[in-house]
Amino acid sequence: MAELVVDDLTVEYHDAGQPVRPFDGLTFSARDGELVVVKAPSGGGKTTLLCVLAGLLSPAKGSVSFGSTVITGLSGRELLEHRRRTAGMVFQSFNLIASLSAVENVSAPLVLTGTPARTAKSRALAALEQVGLADRASFRPGRLSGGQQQRVAFARALVREPALLLADEPTAHLDSPNARTAVTLLREFVRPGRLVVVATHDDRFLEVADRLIDPSPARAA
Numbered sequence: 497m498a499e500l501v502v503d504d505l506t507v508e509y510h511d512a513g514q515p516v517r518p519f520d521g522l523t524f525s526a527r528d529g530e531l532v533v534v535k536a537p538s539g540g541g542k543t544t545l546l547c548v549l550a551g552l553l554s555p556a557k558g559s560v561s562f563g564s565t566v567i568t569g570l571s572g573r574e575l576l577e578h579r580r581r582t583a584g585m586v587f588q589s590f591n592l593i594a595s596l597s598a599v600e601n602v603s604a605p606l607v608l609t610g611t612p613a614r615t616a617k618s619r620a621l622a623a624l625e626q627v628g629l630a631d632r633a634s635f636r637p638g639r640l641s642g643g644q645q646q647r648v649a650f651a652r653a654l655v656r657e658p659a660l661l662l663a664d665e666p667t668a669h670l671d672s673p674n675a676r677t678a679v680t681l682l683r684e685f686v687r688p689g690r691l692v693v694v695a696t697h698d699d700r701f702l703e704v705a706d707r708l709i710d711p712s713p714a715r716a717a
């Protein structure tokens with residue numbers, strides 16, 4: 497079992513010389529096999545928190561550990577390994593590559609880390625199947641709906657089987673039926689050995705959350 501422990505976490509940005517702290521002294525823990533929902537209004541520090549968990553941003557204070565790894569203590573090769581292998585981030589804007597087909601988008605992270613092309617393709621097809629898009633594998637993002645593009649982005653994160661799956665506002669660009677599909681899919685991605693963290697202000701996630709985190713109250717402290 498891997499435990500996520502966020503302890504006394506503070507991030508500080510500087511805006512025109514003024515310090516901005518989206519959260520200050522944030523503390524919580526969660527376990528693999530759980531769906532954690534980080535719910536806060538716009539500017540409440542959701543993307544910031546996911547970036548720290550992904551190893552993309554260093555805090556001013558505090559620590560984050562996952563299993564035996566202190567994420568906030570990583571550097572160099574170990575940090576790269578965390579970003580590439582342990583954490584899978586699905587960005588709000590999908591960040592798909594327009595000139596590549598769905599299966600090429602999904603296999604890209606595997607190819608880039610040295611997986612042979614044939615293996616990468618079969619794993620990418622399996623990931624697309626998992627999100628219900630096997631029949632769109634050859635389509636480029638421009639020929640897919642917003643909900644389908646979102647599912648390609650999920651598949652791209654899942655293909656490396658991350659132990660920590662991070663999704664930033666996964667329903668922000670989706671209409672209601674597609675948003676419901678995304679909520680259901682994310683719930684299905686939770687399993688022993690995997691922790692899913694969703695940053696959102698969509699109330700639909702409250703029904704499926706195992707744990708609800710609001711980073712903002714500590715901000716006023």
Ligand SMILES: Nc1ncnc2c1ncn2[C@@H]1O[C@H](COP(=O)(O)OP(=O)(O)OP(=O)(O)O)[C@@H](O)[C@H]1O
Pocket residue numbers: 509510511516517518536537538539540541542543544545
């Ligand atoms: N690079 C930066 N430099 C300065 N301030 C920043 C930077 N990134 C974020 N902030 C500030 O930190 C706060 C939290 O931003 P963050 O993007 O984490 O919020 P959010 O909850 O994801 O918001 P949204 O729901 O709008 O995506 C905001 O006040 C924002 O202006």
Ligand SMILES: [Mg+2]
Pocket residue numbers: 542543544664
């Ligand atoms: Mg955000």
